[in-house]
Amino acid sequence: MSLRRFFTIKRLLAAVIMALGASASSFAQATxxxxxxxxxxxxxxxxxxxxxxxxxxxxxxxxxxxxxxxxxxxxxxxxxxxxxxxxxxxxxxxxxxxxxxxxxxxxxxxxxxxxxxxxxxQLKVGEVRLDMDVPPDSPLSEDEIRTRLNMLDPGSSVTETVLKNNADLIQAYLRDKGFYRAEVTYAQATDPSDPTGIRQIVTFTIKPGAQASVAAFNITIPDFDVESVRPKLKLQQNEVFSRAALSADIDTIRQAIIKTGHLAPHLEDAHVTLGEDNRVTIDLKGGIGPTVKVDVKNYSLSNKTLRAILPVKREGSIDYSAIVEGERRLRNKIQENG
Incomplete structure (x- = not known):
């Protein structure tokens, strides 16, 4: 360490000690x-x-x-x-x-x-209002938004952190619905009917904007005929986008793969990219997995019944826990049949 650096550090330590001393002195003067x-x-x-x-x-x-x-x-x-x-x-x-x-x-x-x-x-929550102007056919629901709110029950403490976190929760809900460019602001005001002055009316103002639409849905799964399932998907080109529709389409693709005898397909998390024109491009990659054959010996059950009771056939999972669960359910089914 150089001599100059040593003296610089020494001066900084002295400044910190003086500042702490001044703080302690201020406290002593106050009390x-x-x-x-x-x-x-x-x-x-x-x-x-x-x-x-x-x-x-x-x-x-x-x-x-x-x-x-x-x-x-x-x-x-x-x-x-x-x-x-x-x-x-x-x-x-x-x-x-x-x-x-x-x-x-x-x-x-x-x-x-x-x-x-x-x-x-401490200010307390008296009422939470949602100021949201949407058409009657909008997929947005005030009731659904209220279920997302956290720590805003009547009587809860009102803090800046709580308000910001709830605005973020509302924003996440709107993104799930495809409203990527929504704006959420919040404000609080004293309830005029409260003589104590602590009860607050919290208002979240929501400007959802336009719902994003689908520019392209790119599916890359080797050895699987994507075009055979594409007409069944909800997220066709130019359709409005939502996470619920995406989850439904992924499940449709998974079930189509399972029907080919590949009971353990692997699908990666879909990557959703928003363009400047408020249109999304969806990229889904995965693999069909191994071919799995399920045999039940010495007892006859229809394929429909097997799909209902065996997770390996219904969900496409060959995890050991799923196999054990299927064994338990199959035993119960046989016992029910005498």
Whole structure:
């Protein structure tokens, strides 16, 4: 290490230590040097919303300091922590001073010590609104969107993180429906009917835009006649796109392969690319897998029944767990038949 670099690091460490010292000094100035003194009065002051005596009393009961007790910085910090953990506040600070409200110090106290906890109440969900202007035949459903929402039940805490996460959940739902260029914004406002001022009306404004359509559906599966199944697919060229339709088409392709005797086809995750013209190109690759023959000896069952009870024939899985499950179901079926 060079000498210049050594002194540079030394200066940086000194600057950090000075900054930490200044922070500690600020805390001491805010609470004063009152360690060990008897507390004259303790009060909770609500900031930013109307006074609520019942809420103030509940917050007071959670504190670790009380009138007549000894003041310690540890108990003040514990009180602040208790306020946060109560879920009633989103911000809190403590102040200590020798200036009390009239009559708070009592007749026999010469040097009163008053502790005030100034809090901003935690905002709560009162109502969630969806502002979404879509035609009657739209595939978008307000009920489906509401099932995607998380941590927004009435009475839940309202935070920026919760609102952003739910906007992302709505955006994901819209993408699944093929609305790749949708816009989702959110806002909150105090419920005018709430006297406490903490109940919030949360509004998500949704501008879905146009649903993407299919430019091409490219299927690459060696040794499989793709054209034999293509007319059965939902995602034809120029049709609107959705993840549900894609999943249905992939299952149609899988079942077509299984019918050829290849009971374990491998299909990779479909790759969907959105073009500037709001049209998607779908690329699906895979393989037909091995030819699998299923024989049930000494007992006769129709092929339809075997497909219903054996996962290996119905789902195209030759995993050991699927074979064991098929054995169990086949045994049950035989026992049902006596």
């Amino acid at each position: 004063g040097n009152y360690e060990g003194r008897t507390i004259t009065s303790v009060e909770v002051v609500i900031e930013g919303s109307p006074r609520d005596e019942a809420a103030e009393a509940e917050m007071l009961s959670s504190l670790h300091v009380a009138s007549g007790g000894l003041y310690t910085a540890v108990r003040v910090r514990d009180s602040l922590q208790a306020l946060y953990e109560s879920g009633m506040v989103r911000d809190a600070r403590a102040e200590a001073s020798e200036t009390c409200r009239p009559g708070a110090q009592g007749a026999n106290v010469t040097r009163p010590l008053c502790v005030r906890f100034i809090v901003r109440r």
